Amino acid sequence: MAERDWAAAENAALEGLGAWPADGPGGVVLGIENGSVRLVAAAGHAGVGGAPLGTDSVFRWASVTKHVFAACLVESGVLPLDMTLGEALLELAAAPASVTVAQALAMQGGLPDPRESLTLLGFGSLTRTEAAPLHHWMAGFDWLNARPGHEVAYSNGGYRLLETALARRGFVFSDMVADHAQRLGIGMRASEYWTDPVPGLVPGHEPASPGWSEGFQGMHLSAAGSLSGSARDLAVWLSDLMARDVFAQIARPLPLGSGEATGYGLGIALTQIGAERVPGHGGAQAGYRAGFLCAPEEGIALVALSNRDDGDATGLAARVWARLRGVPQAQMPKPAGDWAPPGLYVAEEGGLWAEVKKNAIVVRDAEEALFAGDDGQFVSAAPHARMRLAYTDGALSGDLFHQPVRLLPVRVCDEEPELDGRWMSDGAIVTIRGRTLHWGAGPLQTEATLKPLGNGRWLFNAMGRRICLQRLAPDRFILSLARARGVEYCRL
Structure with a gap:
């Protein structure tokens, strides 16, 4: 039986929560073993003037939802894991139709993420979108971010499609969740929209100047992140799930098509903590952070929930788990530090770019923490965003998402876009004059400056993101982010 020290784990939880000001939003950490509560730690409040947070405070679970949906899908038995999405949804375009159910759940489908695709059409995160039009729109995407089974790269697209199928x-997901909640006597529930009433829900907080603002999402919610509940609710659900056969099925990592091992299963990731690979998952939505880790053979579940946007629930859970298991500090990952010269890097061709930062790397505008690895390499801890890189011979080399890469520093250049005119994609219009891009209309118009990356690529800032523009031909270019890499615009 693996070592466990609940007193040490509780101290770690209190230390982590204590790093946040007591008069602001905070979080809850709860640990259970074979159904008995062994650890409770809480700090902060539900909102200005609100009640202190506790184990019954209700949070949004964000992407922690994914493993619940995967379990429901597998237990339904109506969508075999080797079925293609084209068989499940006959209206899909050819590219997504080739992806299997297992690949869609295991982040191997290369499916475009709907939220980032909306961003590339100029729609901000507050814009409301409905379920049926979203599905019709997604079904027409005849492109993928990557070949199915070729890489593990995060996207919510597969979960949304499979919920419809x-x-x-x-088998309606919200009804299945309600049935489980009633059976277990918990408050876990699925919502369709952010504005749906959720009893006891604490507001999520995003940093603002001054103070905080309340988080909001306009896009219709899906099985990628629609659940809410308390820390106690999640712990009870996990305790029950670990005793069912389906847990082993969804926690088993899916190999790539080449047979290469991965650390991501069906809504469950395996995180290396000391010598142990621990099943769990994290989640993030506007103003909320969530994470869990578990040991099914021992009936242990550790839950961390936060109502602040900077609340690193997954990192906190990992630190508490390490203390629970008595993992020496020397065995914990060491931050990468100044691992490579800071600045922008880009592949020789295509839309892959990165920014080196202290202890981290930003890839296609998605940031991941890096840690010192073996043989002078620096690695990520996230199974859904595997990275192993080193700075050698003036370049970043290694692999990203299980694929080999070589990125060169971006050089100062005077390359002009030569894209003057008006451009359209699916009704969205941008106008370019020299290095200035105009997006939107009236008071919502955005003006951005195109920064050259070389070889027909430019970066620009819009809606809080850095977007890559890649010229394909005199009359075509594509825009890309980490989870949506192929929104094409054509000259009008």
């Missing part, structure tokens, strides 16, 4: 066969 499951519902058409009579």
Whole structure:
């Protein structure tokens, strides 16, 4: 039986939560073993003038939802894991139709993420979108971020598509969640929209100047992140799930098509903590952070929930787990530090770019922490964003998402876009004059400056993101972010 020290774990939880000011939003950490509560730590409040947070405070679970959906799908038995999405949803375009159910759940489908695709059409995160039009729009995407089974790269697209496929066969996710909640006597529930009433929900907080603002998402929620509940609710659900056969099925990492091992299963990731690979998952939504880790053979579940946007729930859970297991500090990952010269890097061709930062790297505008690895390499801890890189011979080399890469520093250049005119993608219009890009209309118009990356690529800032523009031909270019890499614009 593996070592466990609940007193040490509780001290670690209190230390982590204590780093946040007591008069602001905070978080909750809860640990259970074989159904008995062994650790409780809480700090902060539900909102200005609100009640202190506790184990029954209700949070949004964000992407922690994914493993719940995967378990429901597998237990329904109506969508075999080797079925293609084209068989499940006949209206899909050819590219997504080739992806299997397992690949969609295991982040191997290369499916475009709908939220980032909306961003590339100029729609901000506050814009409301409805379920049926979203599905119709996504079904027409005839492109993928990568070949199915070729890399592990995060996207919510597969979960949204499979929720629709499951519902058409009579299995509505929100109803399945409600049935489990009633069976277990917990408050776990699925919402369709951010504005749906959720009893006891604490507001999520995003940093603002001054103070905080309340988080909001306009896009219709899906099985990628629609659940809410308390820390106690999540712990009870996990305790029950670990005793069912389906847990082993969804926690088993899916190999790539080449047979290469990965650390990501069906809504469950395996995180290396000391000598142990621990099943769990994290989640992030506007103003909320969530994470859990568990040991099914021992009936242990550790839950961390926060109502502040900077609340690193997954990192906190990992530190508490390490203390629970008595992992020496020397065995914990060491931050990468100044691991490479800071600045922008880019592949010789295509839309892959990165920015080196202290202890981290930003890839296509998605940031990941890096840690010192073996043989002078620097690695990520996230199974869904595997990175192993080193700075040698003036370049970053290694692999990203299981694929070999070589990135060169961006050189100062005077390359002009030569893209003057008006451009359209799916009704969205941008106008370019020299190195200035105009997006939107009226008071919502955005003006951005195109920064050259070389070889027909430029970066620009819009809606709080850095977007890459890659010229394909005199009359075509594509825009890309980490989870949506192929929104194409054509000259009008």
